[in-house]
Amino acid sequence: MGVSTTAPEAGVAVVTVDFPPVNALPVHGWYALAAAVRTAGTDPEVRCVVLTAEGRGFNAGVDIKEMQRTEGYGALLGANRGCAEAFAAVYDCPVPVVAAVQGFCLGGGIGLVGNADAIVASEDAAFGLPELDRGALGAATHLARLVPQHLMRALYYTARTATAEELHRHGSxxxxxxxxxxxxxxxxxxxxxxxxxxxxxxxxKTAINGIDPVDVHRSYRFEQGFTFEANLGGLSDRHRDAFLAGGGERR
Incomplete structure (x- = not known):
């Protein structure tokens, strides 16, 4: 369990995430993922990084159970900073990153694949941001890199998912x-x-990032500010508690 790196062939590093049962990452998991991607990307022998995951789904976002059982805002701050670190590691990786996505790709998973250079998905893959149902905000920055603007808004407001085939038709x-x-x-x-x-x-990779029309670091940081506002106002705890009371891990 955790994050591991393998080198299946010359020039390719595979970073694999494995946090059963649904790859909802705890705070340390986001930092471990960021460190693994950075290490792989700075290896002079590596020319492409593949980001993949074990289990039923690619990524279910943050570990809400960890957040709700932690007193104060330590877990919230850790999750937000850890996500930002992992997303940035993928985007800033010196070499291209290919995301291999199976099953669900939710919340923080969208941040990872939205910042990747290319995505290969299984037929059962589904992409979405259930943030409003979990008392959070964020990663619209990255969803907007996968689908057109109005579809991004509709998916965000409804917490619905898009299929791999739909994203394929949009070219992402x-x-x-x-x-x-x-x-x-x-x-x-x-x-x-x-x-x-x-x-x-x-x-x-540096040139393409340099002409990107959206500063993904600054726009995601802007979004995070509203997540903190929702938490300070008590909205987030109410939604997270309801999610966990309903079973939590069901996807």
């Missing part, structure tokens, strides 16, 4: 494959990327 998912072929498909794309000159790939 590279390929949709059976779950059994997800890892192979992600490695195939990573292998094609890693075949390029490593120095040029790093220059290309």
């Amino acid at each position: 998912v590279w390929r949709v494959v059976p779950r059994t072929g997800l890892r192979a498909a992600a490695l195939e794309l990573a292998r094609e990327i890693a075949a390029k000159d490593g120095a040029l790939l790093r220059l290309a």
Whole structure:
């Protein structure tokens, strides 16, 4: 359990997240993920990073149970800072990052894939932000990188999800494959990327980030401010308690 890194072939590092039962990451998990991506990206032998996960789904966001059992705002602050660190690690990774997504990709998962360079998804993958149902805000910055503006707003306000095929039609998912072929498909794309000159790939990643029309760091930080406002006003605890009372881990 935790975050691990493997090197299945030359030039490719695979960072795998495994926090059963649903990959809802505790505070330390977000920091561990950030550290693993940064370490892989700064390895001069690595030319592409694949971000993947074990289990039923790719990512279910933050560990709400940890937040609700912690006195004060320590877990809230830790989760927000940890998410920001992990999202930034993916975006700022010196080499391209390919996200391999299966099952649910929710909340913080959207922050990760929205900041990735390419996404390969299984046929059962679903992407969404249930934030309003969990007493939180955030990651609209990253959802807006996956779908058009008005669809992003509708998905955000309703907490509905979009399928992998829908995102493929919008051009944000590279390929949709059976779950059994997800890892192979992600490695195939990573292998094609890693075949390029490593120095040029790093220059290309810096150049593409430099012309990005949205400053993802600043816009996500702006969103986080409203999450803190909701928490200080008591809205967040009410929604998180209701979520946990209803079973919590059901997805």
